[in-house]
Structures are given as structure tokens and as C-alpha cells.
Amino acid sequence: MTEHTVKAFDQEIGELRAMVAEMGGRAEAAIADAMTALRRRDLELAQQVVGNDRLIDELEARLEKLVVQTIALRAPMADDLRVIIAALRIAGVVERIGDYAKNIAKRVPLISHLAGEEPLALLPSMGQTVREMVKDALDAFAARDADKALAVIDQDRAVDDFYNSVFRTMVTFMMENPRTISESAHVLFIAKNLERVGDHATNVAEMVYYAATGQHPPERVRGQDILQQQDQ
Amino acid sequence: MSVRLSRPPALALIAVAVGAAIVLYLSDSWAAMLVCGLSGLFAAMWRREEAPGPIVQNRPPQPTEASDQPDLQSLIGALPDPALIVAAGRIATANRAALDLLGNHVLGDDVRLAIRHPAVTEYLFGGRPVTAAVRMELVGIGAPDQSWDLRIAPLSQTHQLVLLSDRSARQAAERMRVDFVANASHELRTPLAGILGFIETLKDGEAGADTPTRERFLAIMEGEARRMQRLIDDLISLSRIEADKFRLPDQTVDLADLVTEIAAVVRENGHERGRDLVVDSGLARAPVRGDQAQLSQLLHNLVSNAMKYGQPGTPFTIAVRPDSADTVRLSVTDEGDGIAPEHLPRLTERFYRIDSSRSRAIGGTGLGLAIVKHIVERHRGRLQIDSVPGKGTTVSVVLPVANGPDASTKA
Numbered sequence: 001m002t003e004h005t006v007k008a009f010d011q012e013i014g015e016l017r018a019m020v021a022e023m024g025g026r027a028e029a030a031i032a033d034a035m036t037a038l039r040r041r042d043l044e045l046a047q048q049v050v051g052n053d054r055l056i057d058e059l060e061a062r063l064e065k066l067v068v069q070t071i072a073l074r075a076p077m078a079d080d081l082r083v084i085i086a087a088l089r090i091a092g093v094v095e096r097i098g099d100y101a102k103n104i105a106k107r108v109p110l111i112s113h114l115a116g117e118e119p120l121a122l123l124p125s126m127g128q129t130v131r132e133m134v135k136d137a138l139d140a141f142a143a144r145d146a147d148k149a150l151a152v153i154d155q156d157r158a159v160d161d162f163y164n165s166v167f168r169t170m171v172t173f174m175m176e177n178p179r180t181i182s183e184s185a186h187v188l189f190i191a192k193n194l195e196r197v198g199d200h201a202t203n204v205a206e207m208v209y210y211a212a213t214g215q216h217p218p219e220r221v222r223g224q225d226i227l228q229q230q231d232q
Numbered sequence: 233m234s235v236r237l238s239r240p241p242a243l244a245l246i247a248v249a250v251g252a253a254i255v256l257y258l259s260d261s262w263a264a265m266l267v268c269g270l271s272g273l274f275a276a277m278w279r280r281e282e283a284p285g286p287i288v289q290n291r292p293p294q295p296t297e298a299s300d301q302p303d304l305q306s307l308i309g310a311l312p313d314p315a316l317i318v319a320a321g322r323i324a325t326a327n328r329a330a331l332d333l334l335g336n337h338v339l340g341d342d343v344r345l346a347i348r349h350p351a352v353t354e355y356l357f358g359g360r361p362v363t364a365a366v367r368m369e370l371v372g373i374g375a376p377d378q379s380w381d382l383r384i385a386p387l388s389q390t391h392q393l394v395l396l397s398d399r400s401a402r403q404a405a406e407r408m409r410v411d412f413v414a415n416a417s418h419e420l421r422t423p424l425a426g427i428l429g430f431i432e433t434l435k436d437g438e439a440g441a442d443t444p445t446r447e448r449f450l451a452i453m454e455g456e457a458r459r460m461q462r463l464i465d466d467l468i469s470l471s472r473i474e475a476d477k478f479r480l481p482d483q484t485v486d487l488a489d490l491v492t493e494i495a496a497v498v499r500e501n502g503h504e505r506g507r508d509l510v511v512d513s514g515l516a517r518a519p520v521r522g523d524q525a526q527l528s529q530l531l532h533n534l535v536s537n538a539m540k541y542g543q544p545g546t547p548f549t550i551a552v553r554p555d556s557a558d559t560v561r562l563s564v565t566d567e568g569d570g571i572a573p574e575h576l577p578r579l580t581e582r583f584y585r586i587d588s589s590r591s592r593a594i595g596g597t598g599l600g601l602a603i604v605k606h607i608v609e610r611h612r613g614r615l616q617i618d619s620v621p622g623k624g625t626t627v628s629v630v631l632p633v634a635n636g637p638d639a640s641t642k643a
Contacts, residue, residue, distance in 0.1 A: 014341070014342055015342070018341075018342035018344040019344075021342075021345045021348045022344045022348055022353045022357070024348055025348030025349050025353060026350050028372070029350050032372075055350075122578075125577065125578065126577070131376065132376050135372060135376060138348065139335075142335070142338075142345040142346070142348075143335045143337050154616075158577050161573045161574060161576050161577055162577045164574055165577065165578075168574060
């Protein structure tokens with residue numbers, strides 16, 4: 001390959017990585033705004049989050065196009081191809097994180113009555129942990145930092161524990177307050193969405209770790225699985 | 233002697249005079265030698281006259297060459313706050329503060345890899361040329377809650393200046409005030425109500441007259457009052473730590489020494505549980521960038537918890553071990569009842585207790601782990617709590633190792 005072609009290829013990879021970072025920034029803002037809207041019962045802010053998700057989707061579409069063009073034009077091999085595919089996969093995961101944020105925002109108008117009650121009190125802390133995971137995963141991506149990626153993977157267990165805690169609390173709450181079951185179900189879905197965002201942040205971290213070291217990260221300790229039988 | 237004479241001619245004159253003196257000496261003429269000697273003397277005195285300097289003294293040096301004119305690189309380098317020059321969407325120049333904040337890798341990278349807030353990316357990559365200066369408030373660069381004032385100013389068609397200014401200290405101070413009042417009033421009300429209740433009862437003739445009753449009530453009142461005292465100490469501690477949270481500590485603290493110190497204090501205290509302390513000295517030296525007083529408080533809180541919640545007679549261990557290439561792990565392990573997983577994420581919340589009555593009976597304020605968490609955050613470390621119900625708990629703190637005497641490059 002001539003130097004000119006290599007330089008242009010480097011530019012394309014740089015652009016791909018920058019686009020992933022840009023999408024990441026939007027997804028982070030979406031989660032933050034959705035949780036703020038939930039805490040403040042801010043219906044307008046929730047509406048904005050739903051509307052802005054379109055921008056994340058558009059970025060992902062543009063990125064896909066650039067990936068296809070780059071592969072067609074440069075016919076990259078080995079490591080170069082892996083980097084491009086990694087960018088594509090991470091972009092897909094980030095887009096799903098944006099979708100979960102949108103989903104949370106959509107439920108804000110549906111749970112206004114429960115505000116201030118015990119179940120809602122758990123969500124802000126869970127949201128904060130998840131936001132930090134997403135931030136750290138994206139920072140690790142930008143810096144190609146394997147250690148930071150590992151730290152994110154470690155935090156997933158805390159989020160799983162949080163979710164189990166919310167689940168148990170909500171089940172008890174629903175049994176004691178049957179009239180709130182509809183809204184409580186939405187709170188449960190929001191908690192599940194946050195737990196899934198945590199999982200996705202972990203996926204990004206695993207891909208970053210692999211890209212940086214060439215190896216898969218060590219098997220992570222999982223949180224207690226409430227789907228397992230009680231008497232085990 | 234006002235004749236100006238610069239050095240070389242004066243020296244030449246002395247040389248001539250001396251030479252002539254030698255010649256005349258050899259020709260035996262004392263008078264002539266005297267004349268030569270005197271003229272040499274005059275020449276020396278002239279020589280001492282310095283050229284008169286400029287009338288205005290002590291001005292800074294004038295620029296004389298083109299290289300004296302400062303360039304953008306040195307200008308940016310001289311600014312204390314993080315500053316970047318962005319050219320065609322890439323970070324062309326960054327000062328030390330910016331690299332410490334955003335990471336050393338950002339130089340030459342697309343600016344979106346360093347700062348990805350939508351407000352910034354929209355402004356710089358929105359398709360419209362950057363023609364006016366803007367100011368934005370951002371949260372989440374560096375530490376998760378750190379807030380910044382970010383300014384973008386166009387320098388030319390292709391170059392922009394990006395400046396960051398830390399707002400978090402101011403915000404933290406404001407929020408602290410509000411939080412302090414809320415927390416303090418709630419937790420202080422309970423013991424205060426208890427004390428007032430007992431005072432009322434003692435004022436009443438019957439209860440006050442009966443000595444055993446009076447002594448019992450007074451003991452309870454003293455206990456409650458001391459609880460309030462400990463609580464206030466912890467609240468003030470917490471406020472101070474929070475106010476300082478975004479200022480990086482600047483001392484170098486050896487964790488191994490710290491552990492030895494605290495272990496000695498615990499053993500000498502004479503407390504029953506002091507005998508159960510085990511020190512696992514995995515590392516002889518573990519220097520970290522930190523604040524001696526705060527790390528001491530952190531370890532004290534963790535040890536205090538282990539002593540309170542571990543089963544009496546069982547060992548509790550302090551260990552300092554290497555964690556990764558550039559981090560070290562300090563952990564305290566006890567063999568108590570352990571903590572159920574659903575409580576783990578909330579343990580560092582202020583006043584969160586699993587069993588309120590037990591915690592209060594042991595003398596806990598509910599703030600120990602909140603204080604530990606904030607100290608760990610200030611030190612850019614990580615807090616990890618692992619527990620198996622029925623077996624015990626390990627609280628670990630992972631901290632970055634200090635590099636040599638000047639640790640200012642590690643963020």
C-alpha cells in the first residue's frame with residue numbers, strides 16, 4: 001500500500017472511532033437526562049430524550065455506511081479488519097444503550113404517583129452506578145485502556161445485586177399495595193433497563209479489552225441469579 | 233578622569249609603559265623609569281573607568297531575534313487550567329493540565345475522543361463554521377460528578393481554542409451546606425428527644441429521688457449525648473472531605489507504614505478485640521499519592537467496623553498487596569455475620585443501616601463507610617466490598633501507586 005492510501009485509511013479508522021465516541025456521548029446524556037426526568041417528574045425533559053434518540057440512530061446509520069465503504073475501498077486485513085468490525089459492534093451496543101434510555105424516558109409519565117415512595121428511592125443510586133460504568137467503558141475505549149475496561153467488568157456484579165434488591169422490594173410493595181401494581185411494573189421495567197445498560201457497558205468493556213490485549217478478559221463473577229432455584 | 237578609554241587600548245598603554253620602563257632601566261635612567269611607571273599608573277586608573285550605562289536601569293531584556301516571539305505552543309503551555317487548540321477537528325496542542333485531565337493519548341486525536349458531550353460535538357462537528365465564542369456548562373469530565381465551564385473561541389478559519397475551568401469546588405460547597413442541615417437535623421433529633429425525655433422524667437419528684445433509677449437514666453443520657461458528639465464529629469469530617477473532593481492530594485503516603493502505625497494503636501488500646509488483629513504484610517513499601525490524615529481516618533474506620541461487626545474471638549486482618557502494574561490494594565477482612573448481597577450496593581449511603589438497633593447499640597454513627605467512600609473518590613481509587621453471609625466481609629481499597637518524588641503526572 002502506498003503511504004497515501006495508508007494515511008487515508010488511518011483517517012477513516014480515526015473517524016470511525018470518533019463517531020463511536022460521539023454516539024457514546026449522546027447515549028450517556030440520554031441516560032442522565034432520563035434519570036433526571038424520572039427524579040424530577042419532568043415530562044418535557046423525558047420528551048426530549050425520546051426525540052433525541054433519533055440522532056443516535058442516525059449516527060449509527062452513518063457509521064455503518066462508513067464501515068462498508070472502508071471495507072469495500074481498502075479491503076483491510078487481519079488487525080485492521082478487526083478494528084473496523086469492533087467499531088461497528090461497539091456502535092451497535094451503544095445504540096441499544098440509547099434505546100434503553102429512551103424506554104426509561106417513555107415510562108416517566110406513567111409512574112408519577114409513586115414518586116417519593118421507597119421503590120423509587122433505589123433507582124437513582126442504581127442509575128448513578130450504571131452511568132459511571134458507561135462513562136468508564138467509553139473512556140477506556142477512547143484511551144484503549146485495558147485496565148479501565150477490567151474495572152467496568154467488575155462493577156457489573158454490583159448492578160446485578162442492585163437489580164435483585166429492587167426486584168425483591170417491588171414484589172413486596174406490590175403485594176402490599178395492589179392498586180399500584182401497574183405503576184410498580186413500570187418501575188420494575190426501568191430497573192431492568194438499567195441492569196441491561198450495565199450489561200451493555202460490560203460488553204463494550206470486554207470488546208475494548210480484547211482490542212487492547214488480544215485476549216478475552218478473565219471470566220467475571222456474576223451476581224446472584226434469582227432465577228436459580230431457592231434451595232440450591 | 234573623564235576621558236573614556238576602553239580596555240584594550242588601556243592595556244596596550246600599560247604594556248608600552250612597562251616595556252619602556254624596562255628599556256630605560258637597562259639604560260640606567262631613573263627619572264625616565266619613574267615617568268614610565270607613572271604613565272602606567274595613570275593608564276591603569278583610566279582603565280578602571282567603566283563606560284557609563286543607559287540612564288534608565290534594570291529593564292527586562294529586549295527581544296532581539298525572531299525566536300524571542302512567543303508561539304501558540306508556549307502560550308497554551310503556560311496556562312494553569314486545561315486548554316486545547318483544535319485544528320480541523322483534531323487536538324493540535326494541549327497543555328499539561330489538559331493531558332492530566334483527558335489522558336495523555338488525546339494529543340493528535342479527534343477531539344470527540346477526548347470530549348464527547350453532545351453540546352461540544354454539535355458545536356464543532358455540526359456542519360456550521362465556528363464563528364462566535366461560546367460558553368457551556370458540562371458535567372462528567374474527569375470524575376463522574378465534576379462540573380466544568382467550557383469555552384470555545386475561534387482563532388482562525390481552521391483553529392479553535394478550548395478552555396476548561398473547574399466549577400465543581402464551588403458547587404460542592406453549596407450542596408454541602410444544604411445536605412449538612414438535612415442530614416444533621418434528622419439524625420440528631422432522635423438522641424436529643426431521648427435526652428429531653430429523660431430530663432423531664434428526672435425533674436419529676438419520684439423518679440428523680442430514687443438513686444438507682446436516677447443513675448440508670450443519667451447513664452443513658454450520657455450515652456446518647458456521646459452518640460451525638462460522635463455524630464457531629466463524623467458529619468463535620470464528611471463535610472470537610474466533600475469540600476476537598478476534587479482537589480488531588482499532594483503528599484506521598486506509605487500504606488505499609490500506615491498499617492503498622494494503626495496496628496500498634498489498636499493493640500495498645502487494650503480493647504478486647506485488639507488481640508484478634510492480624511497484619512498481613514504482603515508489601516514492605518506501598519507509596520501512594522494521598523493525604524496522610526484522610527488515609528489514616530479511612531483505615532481507622534474500616535478497622536473499627538471489623539472490630540465491631542466481626543465475631544468476638546475471631547481474627548480480623550489488614551493486608552496491603554499489589555493489585556496491578558500501577559495500583560496497590562489495601563483490605564480489611566473480618567469473620568462476622570457477613571452482609572446479604574442486596575444490601576451491598578447501599579452500604580456507603582449515609583445513615584444506611586442493615587439493623588438499626590444493633591448498629592446504634594454498638595455505637596455506630598452510620599457515616600463510617602460514607603466517609604471511606606468519599607476519601608477513596610478523592611484519591612481516585614476504587615472501593616470494593618465483598619461479603620459472604622455467615623462467613624465474613626472484606627472491604628478493599630485500590631489506590632494508584634505514586635511514581636517517584638514528583639507524582640504530578642498521574643491523574
